Amino acid sequence: MLIGFVLLSVTSSxxxxxxxxxxxxxxxxxxxxGWLFAVALGLYAHSRRVVLISLVPIALGHALSVGLVLVGALTLGTMLGHEMLARGAGLVLIGWGIWRLWRGHRGRPSVGMRTGLAGLALWSFVMSSAHGAGLMLVPALLPLCSGKLAGGALEAGALALAIHTASMLAVIxxxxxxxxxxHERVGLGFLRTGWVNVDWLWSVALIACGAWLFV
Known part of the structure; x- marks a missing residue:
């Protein structure tokens, strides 16, 4: 994330x-x-192929959620001043991060292990939206709103979304x-001592992104 913050100060494509x-x-x-859900589905079906297939709707649902946020942000950027948009986005990010810290993991949608691909995509969309995944990309795209980067804002935003989704898909x-x-070699016992509270890290990242916009 620190590397991402440094890059935000550089107005290059x-x-x-x-x-x-x-x-x-x-x-x-x-x-x-999504990767934990994909693993669970694969283990339930005893198939690694199911794991890989599950990643596709997860990526699509995530991309749709993030894309809607980016379209909204870029549209607002054409109507509002750059500074006003940055301050507004910063407040939203900080507020969302605080809300995530307060809410924790409560209120997540329930999807069974026998859900189809459409249900998995919907689950991914809802989860990405609830976590404010798209909001994290808003600070990076602010140069598009101010005309600091060449090319159309929506076209560049679409390319950024494609790169973002491809990177996420590769990692998951x-x-x-x-x-x-x-799981096949060790089992799940290590999770009792090795689990990391990613929700907390995610909330801190949201707040940090918002605070960056006020610097």
Missing amino acids: SALWLTAAGLGAFHGLNPAM AVISMLAVTV
Whole structure:
């Protein structure tokens, strides 16, 4: 994340793509974004193929959630001043991060292990929206709203979303396969001592992104 914050100060297209990819990798690390569900489905079906197939609707649901937020932010950027948009986005990010810290893991949608691909995509969309995944990309795309980067804002935003989603998909694929391998050789006992509270890290990242916009 620190690398992403440094890149935000550089108004070049390469910085935008690297930031989008970095945030995609960060999102992919979060089990709430889907890899844990994909692993569970694969273990339930006793198939690694099911794990890989599950990643597709998860990525699509995530991309739709993030894309809607980016379209809204870029649209507002054409109507509001750059500074006003940055301050507003910062407040939303900080507020969402505090809300995530307070709410924790409560209120997550319930989807059974026998859900289809459409249900998995819907679950991913809801989870990404509830976690404010798209909001994290808003600071990186602010240069598009101010005209600091060449090209159309929506076109560049679409490319950033594609890079972000591809990075996330690559990360969750690797983690899912590693998780299945660990389960086959070690079991789940290590989770009792090795689990990390990713929700807390996610909330801190939201607040940090918001605070960055006020610097």
